[in-house]
Amino acid sequence: SMSPPVLYCIAQLLDVAELISRLEAVMGEFSQRGAGLVQPVRSVVPLQKHGGFLGLMPAYLAHEDILCTKMVAFYQREQGSSLPTTQATVLLFDPVSGVVSAVMDGEVITARRTAAVSAISAKLLMPRHAEILCLLGSGHQAVSHYEVFTQAFTFKEVRVWSRSKERAEEFARAAGGPVTVCPSVKEAVEGADVIVTATNASEPLLFGKWVKSGAHVAAVGACRPDWRELDDDLMRDAVVYVDSREGAAAESGDVILSGAEVFAELGEMINGSMPAQRDKTTVFKSLGMGIQDAVSAKLVYDKWKSQQ
Ligand SMILES: NC(=O)C1=CN([C@@H]2O[C@H](COP(=O)(O)OP(=O)(O)OC[C@H]3O[C@@H](n4cnc5c(N)ncnc54)[C@H](O)[C@@H]3O)[C@@H](O)[C@H]2O)C=CC1
Numbered sequence: 001s002m003s004p005p006v007l008y009c010i011a012q013l014l015d016v017a018e019l020i021s022r023l024e025a026v027m028g029e030f031s032q033r034g035a036g037l038v039q040p041v042r043s044v045v046p047l048q049k050h051g052g053f054l055g056l057m058p059a060y061l062a063h064e065d066i067l068c069t070k071m072v073a074f075y076q077r078e079q080g081s082s083l084p085t086t087q088a089t090v091l092l093f094d095p096v097s098g099v100v101s102a103v104m105d106g107e108v109i110t111a112r113r114t115a116a117v118s119a120i121s122a123k124l125l126m127p128r129h130a131e132i133l134c135l136l137g138s139g140h141q142a143v144s145h146y147e148v149f150t151q152a153f154t155f156k157e158v159r160v161w162s163r164s165k166e167r168a169e170e171f172a173r174a175a176g177g178p179v180t181v182c183p184s185v186k187e188a189v190e191g192a193d194v195i196v197t198a199t200n201a202s203e204p205l206l207f208g209k210w211v212k213s214g215a216h217v218a219a220v221g222a223c224r225p226d227w228r229e230l231d232d233d234l235m236r237d238a239v240v241y242v243d244s245r246e247g248a249a250a251e252s253g254d255v256i257l258s259g260a261e262v263f264a265e266l267g268e269m270i271n272g273s274m275p276a277q278r279d280k281t282t283v284f285k286s287l288g289m290g291i292q293d294a295v296s297a298k299l300v301y302d303k304w305k306s307q308q
């Protein structure tokens with residue numbers, strides 16, 4: 001039997017505009033809870049000895065016949081560690097036979113689809129005429145959110161804060177446009193219209209008292225039930241949206257420990273069954289979903305195939 005292709009340099013194969021449109025469709029379909037879409041909540045295997053986790057993220061999309069799973073290892077690293085926080089591999093299958101059609105690097109898929117989902121949320125929830133984007137963290141997700149958000153929207157100012165000033169300065173140098181490096185979270189977020197939290201923190205670092213009324217927060221980190229990025233005030237005062245209610249109830253420390261009510265899923269807003277409360281302060285709590293990886297992997301595979 002033939003070995004499946006192993007696709008590693010896939011950045012050119014995953015177009016952001018196409019990805020956003022596929023993600024909008026699949027997130028809407030997910031929130032209808034139809035039988036055509038099968039995606040269990042992520043299985044997470046704790047690696048207590050090593051401060052890490054292995055997440056398994058299978059999904060089957062019957063309408064498009066996409067069968068996929070991502071395997072993602074994520075670790076809380078010591079500051080200054082050269083090892084990545086997140087490492088992922090994606091397997092795409094032929095659902096007719098069960099044969100693996102392709103093995104793919106999950107890094108680009110994870111970075112880009114997460115930022116694209118946040119952009120879908122921001123499009124619906126950020127203040128009209130948003131001018132200031134603030135990124136907390138300067139890692140992979142901060143970079144992909146910078147790229148996707150500055151491609152999708154126009155901001156007058158982009159700010160970054162990171163634990164390490166040097167990393168924040170490096171981020172600003174590498175960015176494709178002007179970025180202001182801020183010395184503290186407070187100074188970074190004050191007056192910001194859109195705030196992306198993309199850190200590996202397990203304690204709150206973004207406090208509601210600093211957040212401008214009406215701002216939109218895309219909260220990407222804190223993916224364990226006892227990890228936080230946002231404080232109770234922010235969670236309770238904001239209208240809270242999630243990617244998946246089941247996912248948030250199982251994995252989001254910010255939701256579980258604050259006791260905040262989840263107002264709606266992103267897909268419910270997309271479907272129009274729940275409103276986008278753009279005038280209020282809003283939080284989109286993102287955990288990541290297998291269906292997002294599945295549509296991404298299919299786009300990559302189809303583009304690769306078309307070039308063979
Ligand atoms: N919602 C989703 O779909 C996804 C969420 N994630 C999560 O997003 C977060 C960021 O991931 P990557 O950018 O890939 O990681 P990364 O390692 O590239 O960057 C992590 C950033 O967090 C900062 N950081 C780490 N610990 C911190 C702390 N205690 N306080 C403040 N800053 C801290 C680091 O300095 C760095 O800037 C992780 O928590 C990861 O698990 C990752 C992939 C998808």
Ligand SMILES: O=C(O)C1=NCCCC1
Binds near residue numbers: 055110
């Ligand atoms: O959706 C993902 O991919 C991840 N979510 C949170 C943990 C790291 C990977």
